Amino acid sequence: MQRVVKACILSAALLLSAPAAAEIRIIQSPGGQVGPFLELFDKVRKTGERVVIDGPCLSACTLVLSIVPGERICVTKRAVLGFHAARSVDRRGRFYAEPEASDAVLAAYPGPVRDWISRHGGLTSRLLVLKGRDLAAIYPRCR
Template sequence: MQHVAFVKSVLVAVTLLGSASARAEIRIIQSPGGQVGPFLELFERVRESGERVVIDGPCLSACTLVLSLVPGERICVTKRAVLGFHAARSVDRRGRFYAEPEASEAVLAAYPAPVRDWIQSRGGLSSRLLLLKGRDLAAIYPRCR
């Protein structure tokens, strides 16, 4: 049941395309991110399935792990696509956030080089949200047809 809630909160739509040989695609419409584990599981399954990923809205925080797990040639973006990056953080028992620098380094290293370069050219991962969109995003990932 928790997985169903996760998928609903991510707002990932699966669309069947084609006729005789129906090929599925994953469409990310809006995802604020969340805990890393469910995103890793979802995007590992997507990678193994061979499905294409269409980023068609905000894909923030943990959602951006799709870039690390799904081959770049299977990712495209629409004009509405926005990728949001920030440093890794955890929450303590009192609900306070604290930085996870080692996790931030690992996540940054896992992103494709053009994404990593874009992040580093803007000061690297920190508590502020870096938004990759528009021409900068289209220079890294192709527009969806």
């Protein structure tokens, strides 16, 4: 039996499914504030659970790659990772770049992910999408 958990993380829905086999399934996450994702994935890391990326994992959701050991991450054919430069919002609701934070996030990703991002233009305001064969070359397909 599967248990589906919907966790709202500051207006960003991260849908997780946790079956009895100690696995967390990312079904859909548009990202959001970094802090809650760091806390969530740190808890997952500590539990020893495997992470199955089974849909879009965008923006702050991709921090899972930096926190959970790579040998505990697998991807399905539906998996999509989306990366962009770090940004903040000012009091008027305008976005502005955070280059130092972008550098720190990029440095925290595993080497093959960093290399893929670099080959595709680096972290910018444009969303870079990693999926399909390119993603399966970095992370194993889930069984």
